[in-house]
Amino acid sequence: MFPIVSKRPLNEAGTVLEYVIQAPLVAKKCLPGQFIVLRLDEHGERVPLTIADYDRQAGTVTIMVQPVGQTTRMLELMEPGDALADFVGPMGKPTEMEGLKRVCVVGGGVGCAIGYPVAKGMWEHGIEVDMVAGFRSKDIVILEKEMREHTTNLYICTDDGSYGEKCFGNAKLEQLIKEGRQYDEVFIIGPLKMMKFTSLTTKPYGIKTIASLCPIMIDASGMCGGCRLTVDGETKFACVDGPEFDAHKVDWDEIIARNAFYAGEEEEGKKHICRITGGVRNG
Amino acid sequence: MANMSMTKNPMPEQEPLVRNKNFDEVALGYTAETAIDEAKRCLNCKQHPCVSGCPVNVRIPEFLAKVAQGEFEEAYQIVTSTNSLPAVCGRVCPQENQCEGKCVRGIKGEPVGVGRLERFVADWHAEHADPNAAVEKPVSNGHRIAVVGSGPAGLTCAGDLARMGYDVTVYELFHKAGGVLVYGIPEFRLPKDIVAREVASLEKMGVKVVTDAVIGRAISIDDLFAEGFEAVFIGSGAGLPQFLGIPGENLLGVYSANEFLTRINLMKAYRDDYDTPIKHHKRVAVVGGGNVAMDAARCAKRLGADEVYIVYRRSMDELPARREEVHHAMEEEVQFQLLTNPVRVVGDENGYVTGIECIRMELGEPDEKGRRRPVPVEGSNFVLEVDAMIDAIGTTPNPLLRMTTQGLEANRKGCLIADENGKTTREGVYAGGDAVTGAATVILAMGAGKTAAAAIDDYIRSK
Numbered sequence: 001m002f003p004i005v006s007k008r009p010l011n012e013a014g015t016v017l018e019y020v021i022q023a024p025l026v027a028k029k030c031l032p033g034q035f036i037v038l039r040l041d042e043h044g045e046r047v048p049l050t051i052a053d054y055d056r057q058a059g060t061v062t063i064m065v066q067p068v069g070q071t072t073r074m075l076e077l078m079e080p081g082d083a084l085a086d087f088v089g090p091m092g093k094p095t096e097m098e099g100l101k102r103v104c105v106v107g108g109g110v111g112c113a114i115g116y117p118v119a120k121g122m123w124e125h126g127i128e129v130d131m132v133a134g135f136r137s138k139d140i141v142i143l144e145k146e147m148r149e150h151t152t153n154l155y156i157c158t159d160d161g162s163y164g165e166k167c168f169g170n171a172k173l174e175q176l177i178k179e180g181r182q183y184d185e186v187f188i189i190g191p192l193k194m195m196k197f198t199s200l201t202t203k204p205y206g207i208k209t210i211a212s213l214c215p216i217m218i219d220a221s222g223m224c225g226g227c228r229l230t231v232d233g234e235t236k237f238a239c240v241d242g243p244e245f246d247a248h249k250v251d252w253d254e255i256i257a258r259n260a261f262y263a264g265e266e267e268e269g270k271k272h273i274c275r276i277t278g279g280v281r282n283g
Numbered sequence: 284m285a286n287m288s289m290t291k292n293p294m295p296e297q298e299p300l301v302r303n304k305n306f307d308e309v310a311l312g313y314t315a316e317t318a319i320d321e322a323k324r325c326l327n328c329k330q331h332p333c334v335s336g337c338p339v340n341v342r343i344p345e346f347l348a349k350v351a352q353g354e355f356e357e358a359y360q361i362v363t364s365t366n367s368l369p370a371v372c373g374r375v376c377p378q379e380n381q382c383e384g385k386c387v388r389g390i391k392g393e394p395v396g397v398g399r400l401e402r403f404v405a406d407w408h409a410e411h412a413d414p415n416a417a418v419e420k421p422v423s424n425g426h427r428i429a430v431v432g433s434g435p436a437g438l439t440c441a442g443d444l445a446r447m448g449y450d451v452t453v454y455e456l457f458h459k460a461g462g463v464l465v466y467g468i469p470e471f472r473l474p475k476d477i478v479a480r481e482v483a484s485l486e487k488m489g490v491k492v493v494t495d496a497v498i499g500r501a502i503s504i505d506d507l508f509a510e511g512f513e514a515v516f517i518g519s520g521a522g523l524p525q526f527l528g529i530p531g532e533n534l535l536g537v538y539s540a541n542e543f544l545t546r547i548n549l550m551k552a553y554r555d556d557y558d559t560p561i562k563h564h565k566r567v568a569v570v571g572g573g574n575v576a577m578d579a580a581r582c583a584k585r586l587g588a589d590e591v592y593i594v595y596r597r598s599m600d601e602l603p604a605r606r607e608e609v610h611h612a613m614e615e616e617v618q619f620q621l622l623t624n625p626v627r628v629v630g631d632e633n634g635y636v637t638g639i640e641c642i643r644m645e646l647g648e649p650d651e652k653g654r655r656r657p658v659p660v661e662g663s664n665f666v667l668e669v670d671a672m673i674d675a676i677g678t679t680p681n682p683l684l685r686m687t688t689q690g691l692e693a694n695r696k697g698c699l700i701a702d703e704n705g706k707t708t709r710e711g712v713y714a715g716g717d718a719v720t721g722a723a724t725v726i727l728a729m730g731a732g733k734t735a736a737a738a739i740d741d742y743i744r745s746k
Contacts, residue, residue, distance in 0.1 A: 025501045039458060045550065045558040046458075070558055086458045088495040218550065218559075221456055221497065222681055223466075223522040224542035230533060235526065240683070254533055257634040261535050265560035 001083035002038075005060055010142035016066050016110050017076060018052070024059030026051070026089045032121030033095030033212065033244060036061065037220045039086035040074055046218050047071045050114040050243075051090065061087070064113030064142075070269035091220040092243045095187075096210075097125045104130045104176065104183045105151075106169050106198050108190020109140065114212055115189045116143050120150035128152045130176065130183075134169030134190070138162040170198040177205055185210060188247060192256045199247035211247035213238050215259055229255045286323035289392030294399055299614035303584045306470045306553060309611060310374070313396075315353070318403045322350035324388060324395045332385035333397060338730030339366050339439070343382055343397055350400055359408040362401060367442035367485065368435065368729065370409065370477045373402025375468060375574075376726045377605045409480060418487040424448035426743050429512040431498045431684070434462020435725045436518030436716025438485060439732030440739075444516075445488045447740055452512070453485075454496040459549065462520055463717075464725070466549040467541070469578050471585070472608075475548070499683040504691070504712060513746070514711045514739045517699065518732060521678040521717035527570065531628030532674075536564065536636035540571070540579045540675035547582050564671035566590045568639055570625055571675035572597065577608040579673045580617045591617045592667065596624040596644050596657040620667065622646070622657065628672055638666040678722045688712075696721060705735030706742075713739055 005020040026036055035050045047069075053062035067076035078084075095118050103122055107115030112133045123129045131151040135141050136159045148154045156164030157172050165172060173186065188198045189212045202209045217227035220239040227238040230251035236242065295311040296302070302309050313321065325347040333343040342361050349358035362369045378384070378398040386394030428444050430437045433455040441451045459465050461478040486492060496502060498519075507515055524539030526532050546552040550559035567583040569576050572595035583591045593612070595602060598621050602609055613619070620641070627640040643663035646655035685693045690709040692700045698721050705713040715731025717723055 025496065029501055043557050045560070086495050088456065088458075088497060088501075090500050091497065218542065218545050219457065219522075221522070221683060223524070224545055225524045225526070225539040226542045228526075228533060235533065254634070257535060258533065261562075262560040265562075269558060269560065 001085065002087035003083040004078060004080050006080050007078075010064065010113070011140050013139040015140045016064055016113060016142050018062060018064050018113075019075070020060045020062050021084065021087055022059060023061045023087045023089075026061050026087065027054045027056050027059045030054050030061065030090035031094035032117045034090035034092050035214065035220070035243060036063065036087055036089030037091060037217075038063075038084050038088075040071060040078070041085045044074075044085065045071055046086075046220070048091070048214050048217055048220055048239075050117075050212065050214060052113055052117050053120075061089075064110070066110040069266055073270060088220075091239060093241075095121060095244060097122055097127060100127050100184050102128045102130075102181075102183050103185045103187060104132065104173060104181070105187045106132045106134070106173050106190070108134050108169055108188075108194035108198075109136065110142070111190030111194070112142055112147065115187070116147055116150070118187055118189070118212070119147065123150045123152070130181065131155070132157065132169045132172045132176070134158070134172070134194070135163070136160065168197075169194065170201040173198065174201050177202070177207070183207055187212070192252065192259060195247065196252035196256070199250070199252070203248050209247040210244050211250060212244050213242055213250070213255065215255060216261065229258070285326050286320055288324060291324075291393045291396040291399070292317045292321045294396075299611075300616070302471065303581070303615035304587075306585055308474050309471050312406055313399055313403045315355070315407070318350055318355075318400055319353055321396050322347045322400055325351070326387065328387050332387070333382040333395075336381045336383075336385035338381070338726050339372075339733050341366050341369075341382070341401070346404065347395065347397070347400060350404060355404055355407045356412065358404045359412075362404055365733075366401075366729070367439045368481050369401050370405035371435070371464060371473060371481060372726055372729070373398050373400075373405055374473050374477075375724075377724060379606055381726065409477075418484075420489055421446055421448045423450060423489075426450065427452070427512045428514050428516065428739060428743075429454065429507045430516045430518060431504075432462055432518040432520055432716075432718070433460035433482070433492060434518055434520050434716065434728065435464060436520070436718070436728035436732040436735075437462065437516065438482065439729040440516045440518060440713075440715065440736045441490045441732075442485050442488070443733055443736035444739060445485065445490045447736070449740075449743075450489070452491040452493060454498050454502070455492065455494045456497050457549065458494050460492045460494060462518075466545045467575065467578070468725075469544065469548055469582055471581070472578065497683075499687040504684070504688040504709075508711065513743055514713065516705070516732070516735050516739060517684060517707070517712065517714040517718055518716045518728065519681055519684055519718045520728075521722040522681045523679045523697075524674065525677045525679060526674050527625060527676060529625055529627055531630055531636075534628050534630040534636045535634050536562070536671040537628060538671070538673050540569070540575045540673050541678065543579055543673050544575070544582065547586075553582075553586060561586065562671070563587045564669075566669040567671045567673065568592045568594050568620075568625075568667055568669045569673045569675055570594045571677070572602040572604060573675065573677075574604045574608050576675035577604045577612045577617075579675050581612055581615055583671070583673070584615055584617060590669075592620045592669070593617060594620045594623050594625060594639070594641065594667070596622065597654070598622055598646060601654055623667075624657065624659065625672070626664065629666060636670055636672060638668045639672055640664055640666050678717075680718045680721065684718075703734070704738035705731060706738060711742065713742075
C-alpha cells in the first residue's frame with residue numbers, strides 16, 4: 001500500500017489537488033518528465049499521472065490531480081492516512097535537457113502541474129526558462145509562487161483577463177517570439193487541443209517543439225499498445241517511446257479522437273460513484 | 284487390468300451456448316470415479332515416452348498409477364516434485380504435442396487423458412488438503428536470487444530454487460503475480476483463483492513476491508546485484524504486441540489482443556464492480572490463429588458480440604492453436620474466415636471502425652518451416668463488416684531490460700541471447716521463457732525456468 005502523506009488544494013476554486021504519496025521505490029530514481037500509474041483499490045482502474053515532484057530522502061512522490069474522471073473524483077475523497085493500492089513507476093523516458101540553453105515552457109490549465117516540474121528541472125539544470133502559464137480565470141491559477149521561483153520569467157495569462165494578461169497562452173508565446181526571444185525549444189503541456197494549436201503557433205518559426213502526452217494506457221510498459229499514436233507517419237507507444245514527442249510531427253486529430261474513446265463509459269462510471277457508494281469503495 | 288477403451292473419458296463441460304455468455308470455467312473436471320477409470324487406460328509401458336514429451340518431465344506413469352489406486356494426494360506429490368504449477372498445466376498445456384502426443388495408446392485410438400488427470404489431482408489436492416498444514420520449508424542456504432517477472436518461467440524458476448534452499452524474491456510490474464496467466468489467459472480457461480493459489484503455495488515455501496516493481500526503471504539489474512542478490516533470472520516474457528502494419532490500424536475499435544485481454548482478465552472490465560472500461564462491440568474480427576486469438580474471440584463473444592470472426596491467412600490445418608481451443612471456439616459460434624488476410628481497416632467520418640478490407644489467400648509452395656505459404660488471390664478483395672478488430676498476430680520481448688542493462692545482449696528480434704541452460708551474455712544473469720524464445724507456450728517457459736534454476740544452482744556452487 002502507498003499512504004497519502006498530505007493533500008492540499010492548489011487554487012481557490014479547489015480544481016487541482018496536490019497529493020504527496022509515500023512511494024520510496026519510485027522516489028529513488030524518478031526524473032522530470034516521467035510518470036507513474038496508480039490504482040486506488042482492488043476494483044480500481046490503472047491511471048497514468050505525471051510526477052510533479054519528489055523527495056528522495058523522504059521517499060515521497062508528488063502528483064497533481066484535477067478531479068474530472070471517475071478515478072480522480074474518487075481520489076478527491078481520499079485523505080492523508082488513506083492509502084493507494086498501487087503506485088508504480090517511474091515510467092517513460094525523462095525529459096531531454098542536454099544542449100538546451102533557452103526554453104519556453106507553455107502550460108495550459110492543470111497542464112502547468114506537469115509543466116512546472118519540467119521547467120524546474122531545466123532551470124536547476126542551468127537552462128534559462130521562460131514559462132507561459134495559461135488559465136481560464138483567476139480562481140483556477142495554480143503554482144504561481146513555485147513557477148516564479150524556478151523560472152527566469154513567468155507570464156500568466158487568463159482567457160477572461162481576471163488575472164495576468166488577457167490572452168491565450170499560444171498568443172503570448174507568439175508575442176514573445178515576435179519580440180525577438182530566441183528559444184532552442186518550446187515545451188508544451190496541457191489539454192490536447194491547446195497543444196495542437198500551440199504547436200501550430202511555433203511551426204512557422206521552425207522552433208523545435210516538444211509535447212508531453214498521456215494517452216489512455218493500462219500497463220505503461222509497452223504491453224497493451226492502447227497508448228499508440230502516429231508521429232511522423234510511424235506508430236509509437238507513448239508509454240515507452242515517450243511521453244514526450246516532437247509536437248510538429250504528432251497526428252493531433254488522431255490522438256484527440258483516441259483519447260475520447262471511453263468518454264461515454266467514463267460518464268457512466270461517474271454516476272456510479274454517487275449512486276452506489278457515495279464515496280470511495282472499500283475493497 | 285488396464286482399461287482398454289479406445290477413447291478418453293469425455294471432459295464434462297458447460298453447454299456451448301450457455302458458456303459463451305459467462306466467464307465461468309468451461310471444463311468442469313473429472314470426478315474421482317472418472318479419474319480412476321481414465322488413469323487405468325495407462326499401460327505403464329516400458330519406454331514411458333510421455334515423460335520425455337513433457338518439458339518439465341512429470342513422472343507421468345507413476346502418478347497415473349497412484350490415481351488408478353485412488354491415492355490422489357500421493358499422485359499430487361509425484362506431480363509437484365517436478366512441476367510447480369500442475370493446476371495450470373493440466374488446463375493450458377498443448378498435451379497433444381507433448382505427453383499425450385507420444386502416448387502409445389494414441390497409436391490406435393486416443394491417448395490417455397494425462398492433462399485432465401494432472402488437473403484432477405491438483406484440484407483434488409486444493410479441495411482436500413489441509414490449507415493450514417505446515418509446509419515443509421527447505422533449509423536456507425543463505426544465497427539470495429532475484430527473479431524478474433512472475434509468469435510461468437519466473438514462478439517455476441523461483442519454486443525450484445526455493446526448494447533447493449535459496450532465498451528468492453520475485454519482482455512483478457503489475458499489481459498481481461502470474462504474468463500471462465493473469466493478464467492473458469481468460470478466467471473461463473484458467474480461473475484466476477487457481478493462479479493465486481499456486482503463487483500462495485510458493486510464498487508458503489518462502490518465496491517473496493514484490494508487485495508494482497519496474498525492473499529496468501525503478502530498480503536496475505545492477506541495483507539487484509548491489510543489494511546482495513548473487514544471481515538474477517529474467518523471465519519477463521514477450522509482452523510487446525505486434526500490429527499488422529496496414530492502413531487504419533489506429534482507428535477507434537482496433538486493439539492488440541494484449542490490451543483487449545488485459546482489460547478483461549487482469550482488470551476485470553467485464554464485471555460491473557470494476558472500474559476499467561470496455562466496449563461491448565457487436566461484430567468483432569480477431570486476426571490470427573493461435574491460442575491468444577481463440578481467447579480473444581471467445582471473450583468478445585462473452586461480452587455480447589453477435590458475430591465474431593477468426594481471420595486467418597492459412598487454412599484449418601495450419602491453425603497454431605491447441606485443437607481443443609479451436610473446437611471450443613467453434614462450438615461457441617465463433618466463425619472462421621480462413622485463407623483470408625486483412626489489407627486495410629475501414630472507418631467512418633468519426634474514426635470508428637466499420638469494416639476490414641480483406642483479400643482471399645491460397646496456399647502456395649512450402650516455406651522454410653515446411654508450412655505452405657499463403658499467396659493472395661488477385662481481385663478477391665471484400666469488406667468484412669465489423670466494429671472492432673483485435674490483432675492477435677504475436678508478441679515480441681519487451682525491450683526495457685535489454686535497453687537498461689549493460690552487457691545483456693539480444694538478437695535482431697529482441698530476444699535475449701541465452702545458451703541451452705539459460706545463461707545470458709552477462710555473468711550471473713540467466714533468462715528463459717518468451718523473453719528468450721519469443722512468444723511460445725506456458726509449459727516451454729516453465730521448462731526453461733526449471734533448466735535455469737539448475738544452472739543457477741551450479742553457478743552459485745561453483746563460485
